[in-house]
Amino acid sequence: MKIAQRIHIYPFLEDEAFGRLLAFLEEYRDCFDELTITTDYHHHGAIPLSELRPQAEILARRIRTLKEHGFRSVGFSVHSTFGHIDEGHEYYGQPFHPMMSPAGELAKGCFCPQHADMRAFILEKYRMYAQCRPDFMWVDDDVKYFLNGIQCACFCPECIKRFNRKMSTDYTRETLTAAMNEPNAVELRNAWVGDISDRITELFAEIGETVRAVDAQIRLGFQTQHQGWSTYNGMDFAAWFPALGGCMARPGEGTYDDKTPANLINKAFACARQAAEYPASVTDVQYEVEDFPNYSLLQKSVRFNLDECTLAIAQGMNGVLLNTLSPDPVMIGKDLGPLYQAMSVARKAWDRMECFARGMHGVGFYPAISSQYDRRRPLHDGESFFIATYDARRPQHDVRNTYGLSHVGIPLTLEAGSAFGAVFTGDLADGFTDEQLLDFLKNSVILDAKAVRAFARRGLEKYIGVRCSEKEYTDSIEEYFTDHPVNADAVGFKRNVHPAFFGSSAVILEPVCEGVVSIGDLCGLHGEHYGMTASLFENELGGRVCVLGYAGYHKIDSYPCLVRMQRVAEWLAKGKIHTRFYAPHLMPQFVRTDGTRTMATLVNLSLDPAEGVEYGVCGAKQATLLYRGEEIPLVARQRDGFGVFELPQMMALETVTLLVE
Ligand SMILES: [Zn+2]
Structure with a gap:
């Protein structure tokens, strides 16, 4: 499995901070198979190139330095393509046509890529970062047409004109949105959603072409959003990834703290759902651990961070993208030692799980x-x-x-x-x-x-x-x-x-x-x-x-x-039931099998310890238990065709994994 580390731009900009970052990366080198530089920290879609270009020149130097220090895969997440939300607009203004809602409201920090000037700006930005010679580039998750500061986009004059041209219609924004709100206008809505998906496909094709024109070796990826948020985009992964030429994907869902433990499960499923729908050309799937905005163990505990990674691997994803480091250089190496020490220990189990589960299904x-x-x-x-x-x-x-x-x-x-x-x-x-x-x-x-x-x-x-x-x-x-x-x-x-x-x-x-x-x-x-x-x-x-x-x-x-x-x-x-509990436990299970071998990961969702849990796996005789950094052989007791394993104590939100052969 791959552990990628997302690092925000600020520690790269000053030599002294970069030196401390480098020391931190060296200290926990086991945790960093890949380094992903996020090109900005604000969510505005049109931070000017006059600001970004000098930063890109510094980043190009930093990439070379990191590679000289033996970090083999270093690249970018291009933080904004359209803009994520209405942030930064009081500072950066609205240099391009903002995205427009069905009612004609304008986004403040998100801009419509159908306008030639915005399109040129986007492509120039990708070209500029490609020229820094990264190993890979992500399109971040602002490429979507919902929640861009407004609920649904984009109904600007350019987008309406495009739709009319395609459909041979003469809608205005008002007549189109009224027609789309007719209860049974499924065909019209389908055509609109299909067109939104096409807008993304076409943009991705141009981004892919632009990047490859600079360097055909740069790997590309897209950070997708959960189908449960909205399918208004069309969610056409099968078209988008080939258009981009993308082999990397990051399934998305927001779980930023541990105050509601069940959100661990929601995010695990949301991400697994996206991963299950990626085309086969996507071979590098990185579950993102997001500790935005405080990046503090007070916000999200070590336990919760580890669980997120474990459940991602438990569901067949083959990598994680850690968005765990504060963007503020002052905090480098100050308070996340316990997290990275725990990750260094845990990765042995994650590697074992990821290898074991190859070829398995849920x-x-x-x-x-x-x-x-x-x-x-x-x-x-x-x-x-x-x-x-x-x-x-x-x-x-x-x-x-x-x-x-x-x-x-x-x-x-x-x-x-x-x-x-x-x-x-x-x-x-x-x-x-x-x-x-x-x-x-x-x-x-x-x-x-x-x-x-x-x-x-x-x-x-x-x-x-x-x-x-x-x-x-x-x-x-x-x-x-x-x-x-x-x-x-x-x-x-x-x-x-x-x-x-x-x-x-x-x-x-x-x-x-x-x-x-x-x-x-x-x-x-x-x-x-x-x-x-x-x-x-x-x-x-x-x-x-x-x-x-x-x-x-x-x-x-x-x-x-x-x-x-x-x-x-x-x-x-x-x-066909494959696994079984013999007493009540608040314990989600994540099970994969290839018909012969089985991998089962359980998480104790209760805040009380779970003691003496008996867990049956159909036909099992023995297993390897991954528990607290150890691999422990277990022998099953036979009962009604199930091999029953007695599990060790599990503290609140602790996981165990059984590898059954
Ligand atoms: Zn538009």
């Missing part, structure tokens, strides 16, 4: 969101198209709702092709074709109530077995765990997650086929049964379906829910 259930979502979805309930899908006000678009299943030990994988089945929430089924949805239904699916409605709109109710009541219950309701084997030990348990406090809701499920069974009934506060609210069903395609109509994936971190979901998962997997 195991588990696939939390479904299509990269085509914004190209295919109709609009519901009067919503506007022009708002990023990743928005707390719009939970119906948020795939992260489903990630809580992993907290209670259900294995999730972002590799749809090898999954046991799929997990749906909200309107996300709208992003898939009928054929794709039927493929999911032939296998197995888990749905919340809104997802049932989304499948019903597509005429697929009979494969789910139930329809939802019109009424959504939000007050004084409980879920009663029925007398069904998946509820063993918890029959009669009344689950009350108090929607009045915490949001969410419940529905009654009405069977539309024979064979639907209840695993949960909706009850009033005096025990009156209103009807079924959670169901299991095997459909005519042979697929198995679980519907969770009471607060779906919301607050399922309780013993009865955990035990029920683990049994449901085993039923849905039709005997």
Whole structure:
């Protein structure tokens, strides 16, 4: 595996600071396979070349010096292409046409690359950095058309003109955006999103050409964004990377501190999802650990930093990009020693994991969101198209709702092709074709109530077995765990997650086929049964379906829910379940296999230590345990076809990895 270190520009500019940086890099040389100089620290899209060029000349010298010191791979992340957000505009102003929102609002620090002067500026900037002879250059993650200071871009006159030319239409910004907000204008929105994707493809082709004209050996990469943020870009990795000639990718998601431990899991999945969709030409995938903006262990602990790297490797990524160093030269070498000492120890295990897992695929259930979502979805309930899908006000678009299943030990994988089945929430089924949805239904699916409605709109109710009541219950309701084997030990348990406090809701499920069974009934506060609210069903395609109509994936971190979901998962997997817990633990598992060998990484998401965890791997006899820098041989106890391993103590947020051959 590769460890790349991102280093902001400031320590390079003065000799004295650079000397201290060099000493720091020498001290922890094991942690630096690659050095990535970020060309600026501010997020404005048009910092003038008159400021950047003298800096680039210094950086060219620094690259030569670093290579003389034996650092073999040194390159750039070109920090701004369009501009990231509205930052720096009071200083740098607006020298180019700003990006424009559907309503005509202008971004302050992000500029439209369709204008000839901005385009020339962008290409000249890439040419200038290429002339510094870096080994590689990244296009940073500001190449996107959402959240550029405005929600959705770019509707400037140049972009409207381009679209009209392509489509033989004569829209104005006002008529185009009104037409796009018609609920069923899927074709028009698809054409617009497709055009945005083409704008990126064309720009990437020009950037690639510009860089290669200077030096064809420079490797190129792009720092992508999560499909769960938005698919408004078109998310066409298969076109973008070849256009750029890019072999490097950095999947993105923001997790900047450790104050909400579960964000560790959200980011792991968000990045693995992008990695799973990169074309085969991308061979160097670098998960970015981002400790922006304080770059302090007070902001994000050593433990959390290490976990991020471990979970990236656990999901098949083959590198990490550490964005852990303060941009301020004053801080070089001052407070991050414990982090780099720990990394030096941990990298042996990461190398072992990365080598071991080559050729393996993910195991588990696939939390479904299509990269085509914004190209295919109709609009519901009067919503506007022009708002990023990743928005707390719009939970119906948020795939992260489903990630809580992993907290209670259900294995999730972002590799749809090898999954046991799929997990749906909200309107996300709208992003898939009928054929794709039927493929999911032939296998197995888990749905919340809104997802049932989304499948019903597509005429697929009979494969789910139930329809939802019109009424959504939000007050004084409980879920009663029925007398069904998946509820063993918890029959009669009344689950009350108090929607009045915490949001969410419940529905009654009405069977539309024979064979639907209840695993949960909706009850009033005096025990009156209103009807079924959670169901299991095997459909005519042979697929198995679980519907969770009471607060779906919301607050399922309780013993009865955990035990029920683990049994449901085993039923849905039709005997293919690969790994198993034997007692309740708050412990996401990340599992990969090639059919013969298995790698399983577990993280203790509880803040209490986990003691004596028993973990089963199908068919396993022995394993190597990677634990606290050691490799420990373990022998399994055999039980029902599973080899059961007793794991050592795991402190809060500690990981272990089992290599099973
Ligand atoms: Zn524009």
